[in-house]
Amino acid sequence: MARLTDPNIRKHLLRDEGEVIVDEVKHHGIVYILPVVETVVAAALLAWLPFVDVDLAWFPFLLALAILSHAGWKTLGHHRDRFVITNMRVFRVHGVLSQQLATMPLSRILDITVVKPLHGRLIGFGHFVFESAAQEQGLRDIRYVGRPDERDLSIQRVVQRSGLRGPRMN
The missing domain is CATH 1.20.5 (Single alpha-helices involved in coiled-coils or other helix-helix interfaces)
Known part of the structure; x- marks a missing residue:
């Protein structure tokens, strides 16, 4: 039963390259x-x-x-839909019978828009819109993210620590 309900995101990690999970994001409870x-x-x-x-x-x-x-x-579909932030990339795993995986390296993220509708601001969820250099991308909209500001900051921290945005100014 656990195999059906757990998307098993650890199997998608590049462990030999030193990839570790920074944050695993499940849907906000509003989707239920x-x-x-x-x-x-x-x-x-x-x-x-x-x-x-x-x-x-x-x-x-x-x-x-x-x-x-x-x-x-x-x-089950909402439960298996996971957005994962690692030290190298962001990816989304979703699907019940078939599983889809969309990946974006941190270096390709040009812009992250956090959309918080009024009801989302009241109960604590938002949506991410990723912009990258690619025209077609499999990872663009991530909807119903709990604590979106904290998640956005964790992505910005990982990008900054990886050195992709240049040195920090003091």
């Missing part, structure tokens, strides 16, 4: 609101079953099962 609402709706449908005509009870049961399946699928 829709699956929770779907689960409540499915539970309401199941609670309604005793009051439905026996000949038609199969329909709300199958509908509740479909809604629960969708909620479980979305929850």
Whole structure:
């Protein structure tokens, strides 16, 4: 079961090159609101079953099962979606049955935009938009990042420590 729920990001590290994880970012809890609402709706449908005509009870049961399946699928998808900051690069691993990996070396990051909508500012999440020299990139938008300012600072620190932005001014 753990193999299905854990994206196993450690297997993507370049250990022989000295790559270490600086931060592993999971989605903010706000992404689980829709699956929770779907689960409540499915539970309401199941609670309604005793009051439905026996000949038609199969329909709300199958509908509740479909809604629960969708909620479980979305929850698993959000749980397996990870954004990782290492001392050499940033990468994102996501997907349930198939897994996608998008990587960007720190040297290619030209700009990071942190977008914090009003509700995100209130409950503590934001979105990252990465700009790089490449026109097409697999790692551009990282949505629903908890504590985005701290994560942005950790990326800036790693970039600065790697010497990619020039010497620090005192």
